[in-house]
Amino acid sequence: MRTSILTIAAALAVTFGIGAASADTLADAKSKGTLTIGVKNDYPPYGFLNDKGEIVGFEVELGKYVAKELLGPEGKVELVPVVAANRIEFLNSGRIDIIFATLGVTADRAKVIDFSEYYVSAPGPSVIASKAATFSKWEELKGLTLCGIQGSYYNKHLTEDLGIQLTAFKTQPEAYRALKDNRCVGFVFDDMTLRKKTEEAEWADYKIAVDPYEYIPQAAGIRKGDDAFREAVNKAITKAEAEGKLVEWETTYGMPHSAYIAERAKAAAAKLKP
């Protein structure tokens, strides 16, 4: 089965003759004077809209910092809102130069894009549910219906390995609405976002019922083989860490101070010491 499909794939590849364009994003961005960054705009604290409608957040700060490092103080930044479902497509089709949008490092993604230095260790998904909910472990969710988001990387694990019935929506507001409607017993999503949600007045009757089962490093996404660009981005990220910028942004955006970011800041400072 596998071999026949690979043969077909190979035949198709020959037929279509699709080749990868060699990428030199660093040179392109310098000549344009602009770095186009894919960011989230609905994902506090990493990338979201403030009261004035501007996109701000931890990763937006980092993206802007990197752009200034690469292009100098005159460098411009173009922020392009992306969602989980389209960010890699946007990068590989050239609509954006780099992803700073809660991108978890996974082996599957590494096949199609390159990653920068890891700058955050992000908890995986947790489950928000009514305070009356009696489940507290992932194993107890077998057969239950949970709301989720279409395209999340952990969906397959939830349905195939844990036996969860997943009702996946396109966007978060729909999922929250469905949870309140009791269309599902819980909503499985990014842990930090859900924890922030439980602090809101209208979600007072809800709790984090199940804690994350994993922690994944988060990094910037870069086109495959775009090595000069990746080097430059990594240098900029390390510089930001060494200057304590990331710890600063944690404070700015009300994030709990993570040991991971503190460690990396220390290591970066030590590395950059002459």
Place this chain on the structure above:
Amino acid sequence: MFGLDYSWLSDPVYQGWLLRGTLNTIALALTSSAIAVLIGGFGALALTLRIAWLDALIELFVELFRNTPPLLQMLFFYFTLSTIGLRVTDPATGLSVPLLSAFDCALVSLSLFGGALCIEAFRSGLDSLPRAVTEAARSLGYSRWARFRRIEVPIASRICLPALTNILTNLFKTTSQASVITVPELVYYAGQIYNDTFRTAEVMILVLLIYVTLVSLLSWGLSRIERALAFPGYGKGN
């Protein structure tokens, strides 16, 4: 080199998803088509009775469901009906849950949308009957009902079959919008697969092929029906 890579297709999980998605798409399309045709038939029949208040009611129904996007209708049924009280108590959990599932909401919306289009198509079929035919039937002593059943419907149905084919093939494709309200049909699973594998082009090409195949089968079936029903002067092959 980026060739087209279909190695993900060997994963039984993805095969299962594609199969389930395809089956759900077919189920949604065929069920809503059947209901839409029924709505169209009864609606067109009711219009021939020439009852003023009934005509106005049907007119209102058609305007409402033909002139609003099916996607909005689905969202309305999914999120609004439960808010205004269409809820039941789930015996298993004791929670108050919405009465209509996602699939039900999509089915209702597509059936009503298709039904509104069908009423119009059937009505235009009946309206386009030559007056001479109905007058001839009347002079032969047919009653109103017999005239409708034996003369008008047989001819009108052949006149509006091409329009019906159009409506039903469009309805089939409109089922893809049900993914927005979490109906796990073809597009819903396709999205999940290309998010897992990042083989967007490959998944899209495959899903397009599946749609082309299914919709071609549907229109082929309908054209066979058209040919089988044809008689001199009306339908195919005259």
